[in-house]
Amino acid sequence: MAIARGDGTEPYALTVLYGQRHLEEVEASKRVAAQLGAVEHKFVRVELDAIGGSALTDAIEVPKDRDESKMTDIPVTYVPARNTVMLSLALGYAEVVGAEAIYAGVNAVDYSGYPDCRPEYIAAFQTLARLATKAGVEGRPIEIRTPLIQLTKPQIIQRGLELGVDYALTHSCYDPADGRPCGHCDACLIRLKAFESLGMKDPAL
Amino acid sequence: MAIARGDGTEPYALTVLYGQRHLEEVEASKRVAAQLGAVEHKFVRVELDAIGGSALTDAIEVPKDRDESKMTDIPVTYVPARNTVMLSLALGYAEVVGAEAIYAGVNAVDYSGYPDCRPEYIAAFQTLARLATKAGVEGRPIEIRTPLIQLTKPQIIQRGLELGVDYALTHSCYDPADGRPCGHCDACLIRLKAFESLGMKDPAL
Numbered sequence: 001m002a003i004a005r006g007d008g009t010e011p012y013a014l015t016v017l018y019g020q021r022h023l024e025e026v027e028a029s030k031r032v033a034a035q036l037g038a039v040e041h042k043f044v045r046v047e048l049d050a051i052g053g054s055a056l057t058d059a060i061e062v063p064k065d066r067d068e069s070k071m072t073d074i075p076v077t078y079v080p081a082r083n084t085v086m087l088s089l090a091l092g093y094a095e096v097v098g099a100e101a102i103y104a105g106v107n108a109v110d111y112s113g114y115p116d117c118r119p120e121y122i123a124a125f126q127t128l129a130r131l132a133t134k135a136g137v138e139g140r141p142i143e144i145r146t147p148l149i150q151l152t153k154p155q156i157i158q159r160g161l162e163l164g165v166d167y168a169l170t171h172s173c174y175d176p177a178d179g180r181p182c183g184h185c186d187a188c189l190i191r192l193k194a195f196e197s198l199g200m201k202d203p204a205l
Numbered sequence: 206m207a208i209a210r211g212d213g214t215e216p217y218a219l220t221v222l223y224g225q226r227h228l229e230e231v232e233a234s235k236r237v238a239a240q241l242g243a244v245e246h247k248f249v250r251v252e253l254d255a256i257g258g259s260a261l262t263d264a265i266e267v268p269k270d271r272d273e274s275k276m277t278d279i280p281v282t283y284v285p286a287r288n289t290v291m292l293s294l295a296l297g298y299a300e301v302v303g304a305e306a307i308y309a310g311v312n313a314v315d316y317s318g319y320p321d322c323r324p325e326y327i328a329a330f331q332t333l334a335r336l337a338t339k340a341g342v343e344g345r346p347i348e349i350r351t352p353l354i355q356l357t358k359p360q361i362i363q364r365g366l367e368l369g370v371d372y373a374l375t376h377s378c379y380d381p382a383d384g385r386p387c388g389h390c391d392a393c394l395i396r397l398k399a400f401e402s403l404g405m406k407d408p409a410l
Contacts, residue, residue, distance in 0.1 A: 046251040051294070053301035074339045081297030084337045088293045089256070092286030096258035115342045124333040131326040132289045134279045 001036045002163035003147045004103045011103070013038035014093050016086045018079070019049025019057045024179060028171035035169060040097075044089050054079040055174075062175040064184040071186055074113040077174055083116035087125055087144070094142045095135050101143040102129075107156065108149050122146050153194035168203040181205060206241045207368035208352045209308045216308070218243035219298050221291045223284070224254025224262045229384060233376035240374060245302075249294050259284040260379075267380040269389040276391055279318040282379055288321035292330055292349070299347045300340050306348040307334075312361065313354050327351050358399035373408040386410060 004011045013033035015026055026043075033041040049057040055076040056062075062077060083106065090102045106117040115121060126144045130136040148156050160167065172191045173181035181188050181204060195202040209216045218238035220231055231248075238246040254262040260281040261267075267282060288311065295307045311322040320326060331349045335341040353361050365372065377396045378386035386393050386409060400407040 042255065044252050044255050046290075046294075047249050048294075048297065050247065050249050051297045051301055053297070074342065078339060079297075080300040080339070081293050081337060084293040084296060084333065085251075085290065088286050088289040089251075089253075091289060092253065092256045092258070092284075095285040096256055115339060116337045118336070121333070121336040124329070124336050128289065128326070128329040128333050131323070131329050132286060132321045134283060134285070134320060137279065137320045 001032065001038070001103065002160060002165045004101075004145075005036055006163050009101070010039050011036070012093065012097055012099060013041040014090050015041065015043050016089055017043060017045040018082065018085070019047055021056060022176055024171045024173070024176045028169060031169040032165075035166060042093060044093075046085060046089065048079060048082060048085065051080065054082075062182075062185050064175075064182070066186055066189070068189070071113065071190075074115065075186065077186065078114055081116075083114075083121075084125070091129055091133060091142060095133050099142060100140075101145050103145045103147070105148050106146050107151065107153075109152050117149075119146075119149055122149065153190055154197050157194055157198060157200075166203075170204055172204075206237065206243070206308065207365060207370045209306075209350075210241055211368055214306070215244050216241070217298065217302050217304060218246040219295050220246065220248050221294055222248060222250040223287065223290070224252055226261060227381055229376045229378065229381045233374060236374040237370075240371060247298060249298075251290060251294065253284060253287060253290065256285065259287075267387075267390050269380075269387070271391055271394070273394070276318065276395075279320065280391065282391065283319055286321075288319075288326075289330070296334055296338060296347060300338050304347060305345075306350050308350045308352065310353050311351050312356065312358075314357050322354075324351075324354055327354065358395055359402050362399055362403060362405075371408075375409055377409075 001011050001013065015029040017026065030041065052058050056079050060076055063075060087104065094102050106122065108118050122144055129144060130141040133142065135142055151159065172187045174185040174187050175182045183192065183205065192202055206216050206218065220234045222231065235246065257263050261284050265281050268280060292309065299307050311327065313323050327349055334349060335346040338347065340347055356364065377392045379390040379392050380387045388397065397407055
């Protein structure tokens with residue numbers, strides 16, 4: 001969202017409540033959208049937990065302290081079709097508010113093996129978006145922008161710092177307890193290591 | 206679903222509660238899934254009404270007694286990105302239950318101008334489905350089957366009759382009152398005309 005603002009856009013924020021086991025990331029999205037000055041912040045509920053199949057929606061244990069070499073497999077934290085559902089909702093919202101682009105923070109470098117974070121997946125969704133919508137049919141296709149997709153985690157953090165992002169407001173952990181990141185899931189390990197490599201302390205910890 | 210059964214599959218039914226203004230079609234889906242012997246019937250809620258932009262979710266009037274020549278425009282009953290959201294949910298559900306295919310009843314002939322009912326849209330979703338899922342990455346892509354896409358409405362009705370579909374259980378109307386179809390919206394007009402052309406009376410009326 002900081003990059004979207006840096007591009008000169010007036011961003012509308014969308015948070016999807018998909019039955020995730022904790023709402024820390026939802027609270028963080030409110031803080032971040034408010035700080036970065038979203039024109040509107042929309043919350044849409046979709047019952048992905050009714051479908052199941054993931055440690056992020058079901059009572060399946062989130063892996064802790066995994067060796068980084070294992071993070072290239074598709075993990076149990078993969079939520080079937082989640083990014084497709086979220087991008088579809090963003091597409092509908094973008095069409096209703098007349099937006100020219102959707103910004104999504106997917107990342108293919110530290111993507112932990114999620115198939116729906118890869119550039120070829122995003123390219124396929126772009127094609128779909130052109131064909132799926134009234135906007136696309138009328139020659140105003142909504143562009144899918146993924147400015148983080150080829151950056152490493154340290155590069156992402158640095159880009160954010162340049163744009164004034166306050167990382168103390170953010171949340172990445174899959175399995176927080178009492179509102180605090182666990183420090184041991186894949187998301188925490190990748191984030192901690194990235195801050196370390198920049199000689200910094202993670203301000204959210 | 207009758208065609209899926211005819212193909213020798215064991216169908217799982219999915220109904221999406223997307224904030225539609227009436228629940229007649231949801232009740233009809235329960236009757237039809239039960240009669241055709243669904244292995245399971247899943248209901249998933251998604252708040253498309255929070256996004257808005259359609260006569261099917263908002264307080265926008267459903268057009269009545271439209272001239273058929275006007276039905277090629279994209280109408281106010283178009284719900285932004287609805288089929289993309291519904292197919293995405295079906296994709297997640299298909300992956301969780303290990304299904305080999307998704308059957309969708311979209312139709313490009315009497316499609317009333319909806320962009321997300323066209324063959325090129327379905328082909329794009331098929332490409333996306335291959336790239337989006339763990340199943341696709343592992344070489345077991347989920348196939349999108351749209352057996353009605355190139356049939357006329359009378360051909361669809363005949364195909365259903367051959368397969369034993371009881372049309373008295375079904376519902377098509379956009380704007381029913383007291384549980385009865387209105388007889389005047391695009392969906393009713395197209396359906397009535399199709400039964401008429403077969404020399405039949407619509408058993409749901």
